[in-house]
Amino acid sequence: MASDPAHDPEPQAARNGVRVRLRPVGEDDGPRVVELFESLSPDSVFNRFLSPLARLDEERVRALTHLQPGIDYALAACIDDGGLERFAGVGRFRRVTAEVAEIALVVGDPWHRLGVGRMLLKGLTGIARDLGLRWFDSTIEPANVRLLRFAEACGFKGTLKYQNGLLNMRTDVESLFPANPRDPIEDHPRP
């Protein structure tokens, strides 16, 4: 697929004009993952982990960077900060069956509402389609209305089920980023 951003090194422009490049997360990305974690507000941490983690311990960092081939897929949205690469956000999924993967996205709070989440989800959607996945599953906080709006903006179709204090969200991979509607990121002139 020509549009598969995991293999597409061409940077995209965020709404603030900064260039963002998507690439797979690698084993030596620990420091960048930790730095991203530190740029998260308490609410973003909670929404991502459903727990107010104070820090990422080594074991967690390892789990987030040492991916099981064919099972774990993770994309980082990278920015260039004076020659230093930083993560503005990371999106990942893990296959749980042939057709289903659990997905999680997180964008550093300074980068919210700039289109980074959309880029990441779009990248992951491309990979998932290539892999023949049909559903993205995620468990979210009912109060995470921000994510519901985000999903809606990305074309979400699927089911939402409220269960025991959490929302189980199952997204039809096909529904994401339908071809026709206007996509503000694509519309943004590339530098």
Added chain:
Amino acid sequence: MESRSWHRFYTEGIPLDVIDEGLTLPELLDRTAARWPDRTATLFEGGRLTYRELKDGADRLATALVDLGIRPGDRVAIQLPNLPQTVIAYYGVLRAGAVAVMTNPMYVAREIEHQFNDAGVKVAIVLDAFWVKTVRGVRPELKTLQHVILTRLVDWLPFPKNYLFPIVGKKTGLVVDVDPADRTLWLKDLLARHPANPPTIDWDPEMLANLQYTGGTTGVSKGAMLTHRNLAVNVAQTAAWFTGMVPGGEVGLAALPFFHVFGLTVCMNLSVAYGASQVLVPNPRDIPKLVSLIAKYRPTLFPAVPAMFNAINQFPGIEKLDISSIKGCFSGSAPLPVEVLERFERLTGGKITEGFGMTESSPVTHANPLYGVRKTGSIGVPLPSTDAKVVDLEEGTREVPVGEDGELLLRGPQVMKGYWQSDDETAITIRDGWLYTGDIAKVDEDGYFYIVGRKKDMIIAGGYNIYPREIDEILYENPKILEAAAVGVPDPRRGETVKAFVVLRPGETATADEIIEYCKGRLAPYTVPRSVEFRTDLPKSTIGKVLRRVLRDEELAKAKG
């Protein structure tokens, strides 16, 4: 308002809409003080304050606050138990055009720090014992605080109790010595030194009256912005329910704390607006005292929580006491068991109406008609001028059919303006004019509502809302702890109680007592975990989300045996 299925259950005298007089709370006090200047406003340990004196005290305090630099819209914290000076302080703050930040005396230092800094509190009016116990310790962190005004428990006691009390009080920690180096002001001195010359204010019912702190949807305490209209209308709505109420002729038993929105509205503000006398109860856990106050002062109105009705029911020899003065009671904050209701009504001959409310709605929105159809287990029907519906739990956009579970939504003039400096949280909580309560409810064909659970992950223990996230955050601050999750577990006495699951860092050791001890002082007493279980890891989803529910389900399964 438009007609609703529940309106036919309104008994005679209950209007569909209350009249919004457009008055602020200080204007209501002025009106009452003009109508019944010599009527008793508060009764406390044999001391009486008339409405004239109450207004005079509030006006003097307002004058003093202006002198201290307080301007309309500034925030003033009040951390006091139910005392005569609490009513003076509250109305004095409002009279100055300022916003009252009612503060729970049980708060620990960290909570005070968050609340005062978040609200930008400029002046705090605090009981001397609370100052010494907590506030003083965080004083350096309170960036916006300019003045502290203290008052003693004895300040409004009549002679000779004011002289005798310190002797007893020393032992209980209620009488303390304040270091003059703290440079605090004294409420009594301020009132003596300042004339009753409050500022001229261009009153507008849309002005903020209270920042009332509550967990919000995420558990980080947020200030609900309650306007004068919100609070004054809620008083009118509640009063409309008590159809037999005689303005200027009732005696209320004020056992619910005024720092809590329930006590604020249904005890303090209702009494002031309708010229009722209030018997003040600073410590409602002292049941013998409570019972003796009922026998002595013969209150007619008694808003309370189920635990209080139950404790009175169980009081030894209660049958022999005359507590028949009680006509109307409002029960809220937890379900009222029917046996408790029946016994209390038999003992008093009065009626209890079970209702519902939340901080964000000033608080009362629902109640069972006092003299009409009361349904067991139901929170009743919406009050006048109040609309409610139940919508799907997922997106909250589709009204669900009768009998089906969904999220309870509320609309009415008592619904807050929003959360203080938290537009995101406000946008989540108030959508298209409806307040999303986070409570799971259902409605029957008559329009009676039933609470069946809560959407948010929240523990309710002993009537307090506890957010597990808040406890987790404290546990994570402990250097020995790698991961933690607090859950609510069934408890026969408190409804639920807190249990913490803890994973220690490699190489660390700790005992349950040590973790509990660590939480004390960092968490309000009702929030501290009662038990701790150590684990090697916490249940997580495949991409690392902590599944607190799995822990809770294990506990529920254990409790069922």
